[in-house]
Amino acid sequence: MQYEGTVYRPPSEARSLIVQVTVGCAHNTCTFCTMYKDKKFKVRPIEDVLADFDEAAMLYGGHIRRIFLADGDALIVKTDILVQILNYIWKKFPNLERVTAYGTTQDILHKSENELKCLKEAGLDMVYMGIESGDPQVLKDVKKGVTREQMIEAGQKLKSCGILCSATLISGLGGRQRLREHAVASATLISAIKPDYVGFLTLMMDREAPIYSRIVSGELELLNPEDVVEEMKLFLQNVDSDGTVFRSNHASNYVILKGTLNEDIPSMLDYLDQVEQQGKYREERWRRF
Ligand code: SF4
Incomplete structure (x- = not known):
């Protein structure tokens, strides 16, 4: 698994498999937040993300019930890429119950209702x-x-x-x-x-x-x-x-x-x-x- 820098997650994702779909936060200006100040924002290549899931499936396979897509605003990733990732992981982990991600207000507003419905359909259950x-x-x-x-x-x-x-x-x-x-x-x-x-x-x-x-x-x-x-x-x-x-x-x-x-x-x-x-x-x- 290729993690870059410190990885943060909501308290309720303590038992989740965490994979970085992005690195850092695209906004990164909130004055109370230091989580991603040392990281330059980037979207990871889908091949690298899927390779991480392959490795996790080999190591933990049936034990994975929850997946959290990191970092600070994974929802910024283009909808078709996110759908590919979601389809992949729901096939890969037989006992998966829930997939979640952080999303900023900007990310949500940039997506059309149709895109958000596609993400839901592909298995994105919750956004923080x-x-x-x-x-x-x-x-x-x-x-x-x-x-x-x-x-x-x-x-x-x-x-x-x-x-x-x-x-x-x-x-x-x-x-x-x-x-x-x-x-x-x-x-x-x-x-x-x-x-x-x-x-x-x-x-x-x-x-x-x-x-x-x-x-x-x-x-x-x-x-x-x-x-x-x-x-x-x-x-x-x-x-x-x-x-x-x-x-x-x-x-x-x-x-x-x-x-x-x-x-x-x-x-x-x-x-x-x-x-x-x-x-x-x-x-x-x-x-x-
Ligand atoms: S949007 Fe969230 S992660 Fe990004 S700087 Fe603000 S609080 Fe931190």
Whole structure:
């Protein structure tokens, strides 16, 4: 298997076979993200990608149940190439159950509905979208490169084409300064998309990230655990996304929270009250990117 640089994956792909279809991220300007800053973006030749799958099939064959197509936005690859890859792997791995990839808003909007339906038909089950925030000001500040409206359009488009949508938000991305705006606008954005899954990470101090200078200057104040709980409560009080599986179980989070929207919102709010009263937060030393 030919891996280039550090390979990242969503937490739920921990047991998946990961193969790089692309290297790096074509966008690569988000100021909080350091994942692909050391890589020059490229699409790998299909022969190399298929050779990796051949090798994995020889080594692990029937044990592979899930495949994650890396890197940062595999969905940017031309649809006919992705369809060839998907057809190949669904034939190659007899016990395969699910194929997923990261996709940016730009990637989704660049594909026609027909192309997305072809990808679904060929076996692309889910796309992970980094939403990060629903607040237009925060999106601008972190150089996300797309608007709130474009993200809503992309999320809805995925869903209407039958591809599951897993959205990620970042707690604290607006700092203490925009805590309320970030929480409420993220909730209304999720309500508009109604993704199948939504997960929260929490912004951490990373000296390598471009956002670090804003943190050091005080322009963006990191949230403490109590602030994170306040932000999460605001999100839960304003979201309306029946059936969405909610997870805040990333290693960067101060509080682990799981449930299904909207039915579990009251119990999750109760749990946050308890956490606040008892001060039961993940210790700083156990938090990870
Ligand atoms: S957050 Fe996503 S889109 Fe932004 S630079 Fe990182 S990988 Fe690329």
